Amino acid sequence: MIISGKTLSAAEVAEAFGVDQDTILDWETTDKKFPKRSVGSNANIGVWNTAEIAKYAREHKNENVIVLPFSYEKSGKLCILGRARTGKSFLVALFVERRNDYVKYFCSNSGDKTACEVRNIIVDEDKYFEDTFVFHTNFTQLSNSKNDSDEILALKEEIKKISNKEFEFAKSDSQSMLEKIEKVVRLINKIEKNNPVREKSYNYITVYLRPSEYAKKLLKETGLRYLEIIDTPGVSGDVEVAQVSKADMYVFVLRAENLQEAATLKKIVVQLKPFTASSKVSFLYRTEETITRNEDYAEADMATQKDIVAFENSFDDLKKCIIDTDLDVSNISQNAIALPPMNSKYPTLAEERFLERFTDKFKAAFDVEEQVKQEQLAFEKVIKEEKSAVSYTLMLLGKIPKLEVMKKGLKPYTDFQFINEKHNRVMTGDNYRLLNDLKNAYAEEALLLYKSFEVYDENNTPEAWKKVLVKFIYRTLVRSAEKDWGLGISYHFREDYPTRTMLVEESIAGSVVYNAVSVKLKEEKTDAYIEALKQFGILSKTWGYVQCQLDGVVYDEALKKLQIIKESLVPVQVSGREEMVLCRYVGGLRKMGEYKLLRQLGFSDEEAMKKVMDLPF
Numbered sequence: 001m002i003i004s005g006k007t008l009s010a011a012e013v014a015e016a017f018g019v020d021q022d023t024i025l026d027w028e029t030t031d032k033k034f035p036k037r038s039v040g041s042n043a044n045i046g047v048w049n050t051a052e053i054a055k056y057a058r059e060h061k062n063e064n065v066i067v068l069p070f071s072y073e074k075s076g077k078l079c080i081l082g083r084a085r086t087g088k089s090f091l092v093a094l095f096v097e098r099r100n101d102y103v104k105y106f107c108s109n110s111g112d113k114t115a116c117e118v119r120n121i122i123v124d125e126d127k128y129f130e131d132t133f134v135f136h137t138n139f140t141q142l143s144n145s146k147n148d149s150d151e152i153l154a155l156k157e158e159i160k161k162i163s164n165k166e167f168e169f170a171k172s173d174s175q176s177m178l179e180k181i182e183k184v185v186r187l188i189n190k191i192e193k194n195n196p197v198r199e200k201s202y203n204y205i206t207v208y209l210r211p212s213e214y215a216k217k218l219l220k221e222t223g224l225r226y227l228e229i230i231d232t233p234g235v236s237g238d239v240e241v242a243q244v245s246k247a248d249m250y251v252f253v254l255r256a257e258n259l260q261e262a263a264t265l266k267k268i269v270v271q272l273k274p275f276t277a278s279s280k281v282s283f284l285y286r287t288e289e290t291i292t293r294n295e296d297y298a299e300a301d302m303a304t305q306k307d308i309v310a311f312e313n314s315f316d317d318l319k320k321c322i323i324d325t326d327l328d329v330s331n332i333s334q335n336a337i338a339l340p341p342m343n344s345k346y347p348t349l350a351e352e353r354f355l356e357r358f359t360d361k362f363k364a365a366f367d368v369e370e371q372v373k374q375e376q377l378a379f380e381k382v383i384k385e386e387k388s389a390v391s392y393t394l395m396l397l398g399k400i401p402k403l404e405v406m407k408k409g410l411k412p413y414t415d416f417q418f419i420n421e422k423h424n425r426v427m428t429g430d431n432y433r434l435l436n437d438l439k440n441a442y443a444e445e446a447l448l449l450y451k452s453f454e455v456y457d458e459n460n461t462p463e464a465w466k467k468v469l470v471k472f473i474y475r476t477l478v479r480s481a482e483k484d485w486g487l488g489i490s491y492h493f494r495e496d497y498p499t500r501t502m503l504v505e506e507s508i509a510g511s512v513v514y515n516a517v518s519v520k521l522k523e524e525k526t527d528a529y530i531e532a533l534k535q536f537g538i539l540s541k542t543w544g545y546v547q548c549q550l551d552g553v554v555y556d557e558a559l560k561k562l563q564i565i566k567e568s569l570v571p572v573q574v575s576g577r578e579e580m581v582l583c584r585y586v587g588g589l590r591k592m593g594e595y596k597l598l599r600q601l602g603f604s605d606e607e608a609m610k611k612v613m614d615l616p617f
Helices: 010-017 021-030 050-060 088-093 099-106 150-162 174-194 213-222 262-275 294-319 349-366 369-385 389-398 415-420 433-453 464-482 500-508 510-517 522-535 552-569 577-600 605-614
Strands: 002-004 066-068 075-082 117-123 132-137 166-168 203-209 226-231 249-254 280-286 336-339
Touching: 002 050, 010 021, 010 050, 075 088, 075 349, 088 099, 088 117, 088 226, 088 249, 099 174, 132 174, 150 174, 166 174, 174 203, 213 226, 213 349, 249 349, 262 433, 280 294, 280 349, 294 336, 294 349, 336 349, 369 389, 369 464, 369 577, 389 464, 389 577, 415 577, 433 464, 433 500, 433 577, 464 577, 500 510, 500 522, 500 552, 500 577, 510 522, 510 552, 552 577, 552 605, 577 605
Parallel strands: 002 066, 075 226, 075 249, 117 203, 249 280, 280 336
Antiparallel strands: 117 226, 132 166, 132 203
């Protein structure tokens, strides 16, 4: 059982136990141990305390209960990339309490076990729970049953048996279930490869795990409530950049033989640069040296630096532009760590030395406040001292080219069409449609911003103060566009964190949501928000999980973003749903970044709004 939030409605409790609401009401009247309703509750919104339901499920229904944190609590995301069979999954095991089981299920000494993306959710929950995994795919929803072959029909039946079901590591059939999932994913990949015109499905495994002592320490020191570690399938020279998850930290695992493929790895780094502008990157270099002393690891680490430096020489041409000079991904040797052989059952001296080095990189990735503060101070100093700084900043913003959101020869895609598609506010209920659109939209925005700012180099921008502005404005816009946030918050366990699908819908319905919420009293805003989404055709069985952001500063900024979307982006014609996501959601995030920059330059709210309207998109 996976639940989240402070309170649960009758429908949500029923969903958690896998029964109907009548059964819950029956338990309430016949079972004296069943928790009492919260004071002032009603039949629809938050009637039971989540912690009390979890306790009842554990003690009286013998349930394995995982209570996830709220989506607005501090969380982090780490994405692991690399060739197949480099030890990516083993790296995840270092964060897991039951590393033996994780190694057994997800690691392989010879084969490539990561057939699809694996989302490892490290939850520091105060109650014990069994490590659990769930397989997700929208292959069945994308398949047209009228034209399905016998192979696809059989595959769909197999998918029904294994998808969206919770499987515990402790159960005897866990190994065979993961093998079935791997087999299904590889068959899906084969079918889609043989049918290139077919829309690609979204397949991944979510694994809920208790943290190792090392992970607990990291979570505590960085203030994270939970950590998501994305283990990707092995990549080659052709990276599907739209499918690379946004993350606070990227870890690239290399082997010695990978360094012999400098051209291939260089191609990968080039493709990833636009997506790592505001993230930390570490390169872990697999060494096969036997390490029994501290001196052995120090020598291995020095050897790593030497090997990487030789390899990095071929990357010199990647640092020509100003924004590349201090990107982690462009400075491999400065961010390389020796990754020694480790024992699958227990920590070794080599592992301890490696974790000491890795911890520093991890903390830097999830504690960026000081770096942002220093960048902000440098920006303010330039604005104060250089007379041309404001005009130069406006020039940089004005030269960002427009995105092509209205393809030639196509009719405009309308709000009416979006409403008729009947979207769900939860990603699984929406069959990942908007989530996939968002991945592609974010990739397009990241590439556009990178190409817009890579033109500034030492030759055409030699002045130090201009370099400060180029770097600051680029990173500010990237951070703004990649940080998912909005007016609505939710904490349903089948949602992404944060609730990207609902946030996209909020922006697409920006005018309606803004008009509905902005005129309401504080205690009325959540109901107004929900009704606005319903008015825009959004469906959900779990509205009780939804709240409207009421924090003063965050609320004001979220409402300002919706005002910008309403006045600046809703009137823009788009040719499809993906373009609408790019324009209204990603565009709204960027426009909000521009608005904040303009206010920092001294423009009033009215002046900043006018200039935001005039800036290209």
